Amino acid sequence: MRFDGLLGFPGGFMQMRFDGLLGFPGGFVDRRYWSLEDGLNRVLGLGLGCVRLTEADYLCSHLTEGPHRVVAHFYARQLTLEELHTIEISAVHSRDHGLEVMGMVRVPLYTQKDRMGGLPNFLGNSFVGTAKFQLLFALKILNMVTSASVGGMAPLCRQRCGRAPAQGAGAAGWRAP
C-alpha cells in the first residue's frame, strides 16, 4: 500500500527521489500494523516530521500500472508558507536526506509569459508512477490552477482517479505480486 501526501499547497512541493524521478513524500505502509493515516504519518515522520494527515485530507487513489501493482492513496493539506518552510528545513536534516530523497522542490504553480516557464516546464520532468496524475488532479480539485492551464491532461486524470473500494484499500493494497 503506497501512501502519498501532497503537502505543499500553497507552494506545492515534491521530492527528487533516489531513482532520479519526482514524486510526493510517502512510502509503503504495512496494514497489519497501521491504519492508512497512521501509516502515512509514520512514513512522513521519517522525512518531514512535523505534519500529521487525517482522513479529511484524503484526495484520491490510483491503481498503478506496471509489474508492481500498487494502490496509491493521495492526501493533500493546505499549509502556510511558514509551515512549508519549516518542513523544508526539517527535510534537509532528516535521515532520509541524500539516501531516499535527493532534495525537496516547490512546484511552480504559475505560467510565465513564454507559456512554458513554470508549471508547463515542470510537468516535462520525469515523475514516478502516478505522481504526475496526482499533481494534476490535486491542482484541479483544489482550484490551484485553471482547467485550461492543466490542459489536455485533465480528462486523463479524471479517468484514472477514483476512490478505491474499501476492501481494496484494506487488503489488496500491499505491493502486490
Add this chain to the structure above:
Amino acid sequence: MRFDGLLGFPGGFMQMRFDGLLGFPGGFVDRRYWSLEDGLNRVLGLGLGCVRLTEADYLCSHLTEGPHRVVAHFYARQLTLEELHTIEISAVHSRDHGLEVMGMVRVPLYTQKDRMGGLPNFLGNSFVGTAKFQLLFALKILNMVTSASVGGMAPLCRQRCGRAPAQGAGAAGWRAP
C-alpha cells in the same frame, strides 16, 4: 555572461529553477564591475553563501542556442559531504529560496539494477539551456561515471564543449542580442 558552478561533487547537486527546469547554481554577471570568478562568487553568494570558486575550478564554456545567445562558463569544485550539507542548509535559508530557486537536489550518480533508476532517470528530466551537457561533460571529465554509462550523449557533449575565445569571454559574454 552566464556563470554556472557545478558545486556538488561528490554528491553533485543542481537546482529546480523558478521556470520548472533543472540547472546549476549561477546567474548573469556584469563584466563592467566583476571578473568572471568574482561575479560568479557574488551570484553564488545570494543562493549558497559559503563557497568561493577560482580559475582553478573552471571546466568548460558553451555558447547556448536559441534567441538569447549566452556564453555559459562552467565551474566545478569537489566538496566533502559535510560541505555539501552545509550548502543545502544555507540554500533553504537563502533569500532566493522559493523565488529564483524552488529547491536543491542532489544528482544521483549511480545506476540501479533496473538500468533506469538513478542517473538515467535523472537525465530524463527537463534542463535549462546547456545544463544537461554541462552535467555530462563534468561527469566524464571528472571521472564520476564510466563513459559507457554516460552513453550516447558523450560525443555530443564533446562536440559542444570548448574553451571560448578569451575575447568572447571578456567582451561578448553578456546576454547578447
